[in-house]
Amino acid sequence: MFNKIFKDLFQQYTPRWIVLLIDVYLTIQSFIIANVIQYNFDFNFQEIFYLLPVIVIIATISFLIAGSYKGVIRHTGSKDAYNVFIAVSIMSAMLVAVFYLNKGFEKSYFNITLSIITIHYLLSVLILIISRFLFKFIYRKIVTDSKSTSRVLIYGAGQSGIITYSALNEEQENKSEVIGFIDDNKTKVGKKINQIQIYSPNQITKEFINKNRIDEVIVSIQNIESSVLLNKVDNFLANSLKVRIVPPVKKWIGGNLEVGQIKEIRIEDLLGREEINIKNTLLQKEFNQKTILITGAAGSIGSEIARQITNFNFKKLILIDQAESPLYDLQQEFVNKGIENIFFKVADIRRKKRIETIFKTDSPDIIFHAAAYKHVPLMENNPYEAVSVNVVGTHNIMDLAIKYNVEKFVMVSTDKAVNPTNVMGATKRIAEMYATSISNKGKTKFITTRFGNVLGSNGSVIPLFKRQIEKGGPLTVTHKDITRFFMTIPEACQLVLQAGAMGNGGEIYVFDMGKSIKIFDLAINMIQLSGLRYPEDISIKIVGLRPGEKIYEELLANDENTQKTYNEKIMIAKVSDFDVTQVEKQILDLCDLSRECDDTKIVKKIKEIVPEYISQNSQYEHLDKITI
Numbered sequence: 001m002f003n004k005i006f007k008d009l010f011q012q013y014t015p016r017w018i019v020l021l022i023d024v025y026l027t028i029q030s031f032i033i034a035n036v037i038q039y040n041f042d043f044n045f046q047e048i049f050y051l052l053p054v055i056v057i058i059a060t061i062s063f064l065i066a067g068s069y070k071g072v073i074r075h076t077g078s079k080d081a082y083n084v085f086i087a088v089s090i091m092s093a094m095l096v097a098v099f100y101l102n103k104g105f106e107k108s109y110f111n112i113t114l115s116i117i118t119i120h121y122l123l124s125v126l127i128l129i130i131s132r133f134l135f136k137f138i139y140r141k142i143v144t145d146s147k148s149t150s151r152v153l154i155y156g157a158g159q160s161g162i163i164t165y166s167a168l169n170e171e172q173e174n175k176s177e178v179i180g181f182i183d184d185n186k187t188k189v190g191k192k193i194n195q196i197q198i199y200s201p202n203q204i205t206k207e208f209i210n211k212n213r214i215d216e217v218i219v220s221i222q223n224i225e226s227s228v229l230l231n232k233v234d235n236f237l238a239n240s241l242k243v244r245i246v247p248p249v250k251k252w253i254g255g256n257l258e259v260g261q262i263k264e265i266r267i268e269d270l271l272g273r274e275e276i277n278i279k280n281t282l283l284q285k286e287f288n289q290k291t292i293l294i295t296g297a298a299g300s301i302g303s304e305i306a307r308q309i310t311n312f313n314f315k316k317l318i319l320i321d322q323a324e325s326p327l328y329d330l331q332q333e334f335v336n337k338g339i340e341n342i343f344f345k346v347a348d349i350r351r352k353k354r355i356e357t358i359f360k361t362d363s364p365d366i367i368f369h370a371a372a373y374k375h376v377p378l379m380e381n382n383p384y385e386a387v388s389v390n391v392v393g394t395h396n397i398m399d400l401a402i403k404y405n406v407e408k409f410v411m412v413s414t415d416k417a418v419n420p421t422n423v424m425g426a427t428k429r430i431a432e433m434y435a436t437s438i439s440n441k442g443k444t445k446f447i448t449t450r451f452g453n454v455l456g457s458n459g460s461v462i463p464l465f466k467r468q469i470e471k472g473g474p475l476t477v478t479h480k481d482i483t484r485f486f487m488t489i490p491e492a493c494q495l496v497l498q499a500g501a502m503g504n505g506g507e508i509y510v511f512d513m514g515k516s517i518k519i520f521d522l523a524i525n526m527i528q529l530s531g532l533r534y535p536e537d538i539s540i541k542i543v544g545l546r547p548g549e550k551i552y553e554e555l556l557a558n559d560e561n562t563q564k565t566y567n568e569k570i571m572i573a574k575v576s577d578f579d580v581t582q583v584e585k586q587i588l589d590l591c592d593l594s595r596e597c598d599d600t601k602i603v604k605k606i607k608e609i610v611p612e613y614i615s616q617n618s619q620y621e622h623l624d625k626i627t628i
Contacts, residue, residue, distance in 0.1 A: 020060070020069040023128060027059040027091070028052060030123035034116050051112060054098070062091035068128075070536075079472035084128045092121040149177040151213050155232065156220040157183035157198045164220040164246050165194065167257045179212055201232070209239050216242035218262060222249060230525075233265065237528030267455070267462060267526055286366075286501040287312040290407075293364035294319050295349055295397060296371030298326035300454065301412055304493040305368050306330070306342075316341050318362050320355075321371070322348040349393035352400070359404045368496060369397055369411045372428065376416065379424035380548040380618055383602045387594040390427035395434060395591055402442035409444050410500040411435055413508070415452045415485060415553045421616040422548025426606045433609070434587050436506060437580040445505030450573065452485030452513050452553060454492045461519060465526045473538035475523045480542055482551045483516040498570060508573040510562065516553065545617045583609060 035048055063069050066087035068080070095117045152168070154161050161181055168176045181198040183189065189200045199208075208214075217236045219229065233243050243265045252261065292309055296302040297319035303326075306319055321327045324346055331344045343362070347354050349371050372390050373379050379386040394411070401409045413432055416425030435446040455462050461484075468475045487495075499509045520540065527534045534540065545551070562571035586609045593605055603620045607613050615621045 016069050020063055022131070023063055023069055023087075024056055024059050026127050026131060027124050028055060030127050031055050031116075031120050034119040034123055037119055038113070038116050055095075058094045058098070059091050062087045062094065065090055080132055081129045084132070085125055088121060088124045088128065091124070092117055095120075149175045150215040151179050152176045153180050153182055153199075153204070153214055153217045154178060154220055155182045155217055157181040157185070157188050157193060158221070160222050160246060160249070161220040162193060163257050164218060164262070165196070167262075168218075176216075179214060182217070201235075204235065206239055209241065214241060216244060218244045218246065219265070220246040229265075237525065238533075240528070240531060240533055242531060243529075265529065267522070267529060282501050283497055284312055286497075287314050289313065289315045290365040291316040291318065291362055292366045292368070293358070293362065294368045294370060295321070296369070296412075297321045297344075298323045298330055299370060300489055301493060301496070302368070302370035303330050304489045305370065305496055306334075308490070308493055308497060310334070310337075310339050310342075314341070316343065316362065318343050318345060318358065318364060320345045320347045320349070320358065322346065349397055350388055352396040355396060356400055359400050363404065365407045366500060367397065367401055367406055367409045368500065369394065369409065370496075371397075372412070374414065374424060376422045376424050376548045377546040379427070380422050380546075380620075383423045383599045383606070384594055384597045386423045386427045387590060387602055387606070390424070391430050391434075391587065392591050392594060394431040395587065398434060398438060398444075398446065401444045401446075402438065405442065406444045408447060408500055408503065408505075409435070410447045410449065410496055410503070412496060413448050413450045415450055417450065418554040420610060420613045421550045422618065423603060423606065423620075424548065426610050426613040429610050429613070430587060430590070430606065432508060432575075433578065433583050436508075436575070437584045437587075439506040445503060447499050447503035447505065448508040449496050449499045449511075450508060451487060451492055451495060451511045452516075454487055454489050461522070462526070465523055469527065469530050469532070469538060473527075474541040475527065475538065476541050476543045477520050477523055478543055478545050478549060479551055480520050482519045482545075482549075484519060484553055485513040485516050487511070487513055495570065498567065502565060502567075502570075508575055509565075510571050510573050512569045512571065547618050548616065550616050 031052070032048065066083055068083040068087040070083075095112070096114070099112060099114065099117065154164055156164075161183075165178055165181075168178060178196055180196055181188075181193060182201055182204060183198055184201060186200070188198050189203075191198050217233070219233065224232075229245075236243050244262045245265045246257065247261050247263070287309060292314055294302050294306055294309075294317070297306055298321035302319075302321070306317065309317060319327065319330065319342065327344055327346060331342075334342050345358055347358060349355055371393060373386050398409060400406075411431065413428050414425065416422065417429035417432055418425075420426040420429055432448050435448055439446045453460055465475050495509070495511050499507075503509070523540050524534050527538050527540075530538075532538050561574050563574060564571055586605070590602070590605045590609065594602055596602075600620070600623070603615075604623050607623055614624050
């Protein structure tokens with residue numbers, strides 16, 4: 001009985017005013033204890049009684065200023081302890097101020113000593129912090145560790161929903177109690193399945209959720225589009241409900257659904273786009289008995305390309321990266337899998353002689369060039385480094401590919417190369433242009449792939465938001481209207497492999513990435529997926545655009561169009577023409593100029609090569625004015 005009462009009390013977040021009252025009460029108790037310690041019970045209780053209203057007022061003001069009462073008690077962490085420390089510090093500072101003000105009067109109105117304020121300060125910090133962790137401990141022991149059931153709604157009253165209901169009932173260790181089904185089909189609403197009511201989505205209001213003490217919703221609809229899924233679960237996430245999803249039938253173990261396969265919904269499920277699927281038969285022929293070299297192999301894209309290539313009958317796989325530790329981790333991953341004929345080379349693409357020794361020794365047939373500096377703000381402040389890797393390094397690899405008769409060279413580019421507003425995007429555009437300018441100089445087929453941000457990659461926004469949520473927020477967004485295209489790392493690499501198989505040389509492949517995602521909305525979704533509420537539990541802070549950053553990303557420049565391929569998700573960009581001879585000379589001049597390490601001269605040269613490059617929110621904006 002006590003377990004149920006306690007759970008009902010904490011199932012909804014404890015009202016903040018209750019936390020505030022408890023904090024004030026504990027502060028009063030610590031003040032009384034401070035007097036006991038100071039005077040060993042030899043004090044005037046009447047004087048303390050007159051002082052208590054002052055303590056209450058000062059404590060309340062302090063807690064309101066610090067906002068220490070806003071934290072969710074059952075999620076107490078170091079940030080909450082810090083807020084308590086700040087609140088009590090403010091309170092003690094105010095008491096000290098009152099103490100000294102009181103000394104200016106002939107008659108004492110505030111009979112308190114500095115020693116009592118000090119003892120009170122230490123006791124208050126200790127008691128308030130301990131009380132929070134104590135409530136958190138009690139919650140976990142009584143609620144989390146208890147065998148109380150989780151009250152569940154199943155979204156989908158079709159065959160998949162019925163199978164999900166059966167799987168939950170048959171699982172002995174499962175403690176889920178199905179309260180009802182939800183379905184969009186009006187003919188099913190009001191009916192029952194095994195005496196379980198079917199509801200319309202419109203009936204699942206906040207009042208309904210609170211009245212029936214719903215804990216989670218399991219989405220059991222097959223072949224549901226991501227955008228539709230987001231629309232369906234948005235209300236549940238906003239009400240801090242746990243949302244899980246049933247996998248497609250093809251992923252069920254032995255054709256049967258196991259409860260363990262019902263996973264919590266991920267941010268990838270809410271991107272509003274579908275993953276691209278490639279035909280392995282096409283790639284089997286492409287990579288059969290070929291020596292494949294991957295630059296930037298320890299990075300998020302390069303390593304995933306390597307993983308996917310191991311599914312084919314390659315002859316040799318050469319993995320190059322200058323980052324020793326990540327390359328070692330990748331090596332251990334493949335060693336543990338028992339995959340053979342993979343060779344790991346610590347090498348820097350900027351050192352042409354070092355890279356050439358690898359070409360001489362291993363004679364690669366296909367190159368996937370994923371090595372690049374890609375962080376926009378960092379490269380905006382370090383143009384020399386951006387050019388040295390994205391242009392000079394790429395120039396080295398491409399020239400060696402021609403010299404050693406490599407069959408195909410597939411370069412990983414970015415949507416930031418389109419109408420670039422930053423150094424990073426402009427250097428990637430120069431790399432694209434160089435690939436185009438030398439595409440007819442040898443037998444090597446140069447192919448470029450362009451896509452947007454990838455989820456979970458190094459430096460991407462998703463891991464950043466996760467870290468910020470773990471710390472209690474706030475989540476930082478550069479602009480409320482900023483949008484980005486997203487795809488998962490596996491599908492990004494599928495695009496690269498597909499491009500390598502279908503390319504004939506000189507193409508720039510772009511991917512139909514669906515709708516761009518508003519980063520502010522993405523932040524809210526991630527907060528809700530973490531079981532928290534915006535803005536009550538975690539806030540979002542607008543920090544302003546970073547150097548070189550633009551609000552909207554593009555996949556095609558204004559004067560470009562696309563040509564369809566046999567895969568409806570992949571298109572060929574028809575880029576604007578440029579003077580190949582002149583551009584090639586300018587790129588070579590830029591490579592020579594980069595040795596001077598003069599950032600202003602380097603950026604000025606970049607703008608000559610890429611006339612559409614207009615700096616935004618950057619120290620190099622004045623160069624555009626000079627050009628005009």
